[in-house]
Amino acid sequence: MENHEHNNDRRLHHHDHHHHHSHLETGTVNGRNLVLTMLLNLLITVVEIVGGLLAGSLSLVSDALHNLSDAAAVAISLAALRFSRRGATLEKTFGFQRLEILAALFNSAVLIAISLLLFKESATRLLHPQAINSSLMVGVGVVGLLANTLAVFLLRRDAGRSLNVRSSYLHLFSDALSSVAVAAGGMAIYFWHITWIDPLLTILIGLYVLKESYEIVSDTVQILMEGTPKGVKLEEIYKSVKSLPGIRDLHHVHVWQLGERQINFEGHIDLDKDISISESEKLRREVEATLRDKFGIQHVMLQMEYEGCPGTGLVRDTRSQLI
Incomplete structure (x- = not known):
């Protein structure tokens, strides 16, 4: 607390600083769950890239790219959380709390960029369908679904405590939905030979990701602009x-x-x-x-x-x- 009296006796400046968390904080984020989630996503990425290339499935490759971005997102989230807990310094009097917001903005922006690229590739596949190994597509899709579902449960609780972790959680949740779509699409191709469903699923998943990512971008920009x-x-x-x-x-x-x-x-x-x-x-x-x-x-x-x-x-x- 600081009290300042000016030469003008009629005027009094009084500043009071209270360094407390607001009522919105409900607990700390579990760093171990973030590490486990990152390793899971690296494993899924390798499996789906190999499976997608062998099966000729765009939706598997797109799911792999999302999982790779998930791993990066979780790594950034973990680093941001660690730095944000550091105390204030003479050079950074507010500490490092803004790193969480920057990480959330970066993660969401990457998702938007990936989705736009996949829209372009999906359009090409719709115009020029390619043969797909549906059995391999289903198998890899199920593996991705199980791993993504586990990762979602690992971060579900912390997603309500941190905007930064929420952005990573949405990465994972969208990939879980994507894995469901990939497996279902593989079955549809196997039984009815409708290969166009693969790029169509990619577009639908991308639209969902765009919507969720835009909301996080909007929230983080509002905070960074000090609105x-x-x-x-x-x-x-x-x-x-x-x-x-x-x-x-x-x-x-x-x-x-x-x-x-x-x-x-x-x-x-x-x-x-x-x-x-x-x-x-x-x-x-x-x-x-x-x-x-x-x-x-x-x-x-x-x-x-x-x-x-x-x-x-x-x-x-x-x-x-x-x-």
Whole structure:
């Protein structure tokens, strides 16, 4: 906590920093499960690439590529989680929490790129069908399904605790669906000789992956752009804080997420009258309690003022500072 008195006795700056995780955090991620998942996906990748080339199946090769990206995604997730737990330094005063968000963005972007490439190859296969060894396709698809299903169960619990792990989980879940489709497609080719179902399945799986990946990209970009977190209504915060006795106004507000679990809040509190530091301390604690209890915001930085910033709004327009 820091208290700053300016030469102007009417103005008081008061900053308070609380380093706590928000109510969104429910536990730590199991690193051993991430390692096991990575090894499983490397094994599936080798099996499906060999099987896909021998069977002539595009959906098997696409599943193998997804599994390879899964292994990379999990490796990145594991590294990001390890680094994000490091403490703050003089060079990185916020620590490494943003690495989880960067990893989630990278993983999802890779999935989108792979899906687009497979769409192109699928279109070529639809126009020029190729012979497929359906028996081998089914066998490898079943092996991939079993391994992917195990990997999904390993990460299912942690997917609700970390956006970073959730991106890896979606990789795995999409591959489990892909393995089901591959096995079913192989059976359809075996019984009815409809080879076009192989590229069609690849397109359908890719569309699902695009949808899920886009949602993660959207969430991570919002955090990296330091946008207002989902569910946080600035108008409601303004009304709640301004309704407290002794507070005239709330302005210069910034609300953002450092990682996915910590919501940060900073703002200026304009007081009704010129009061002592000890009296302003009581008001500051009331504001903090309101932000914590009503809005789940734990990391709060407040600047207490008396007629310090006339003519300002709830959110400060900083465009003029960039000119």
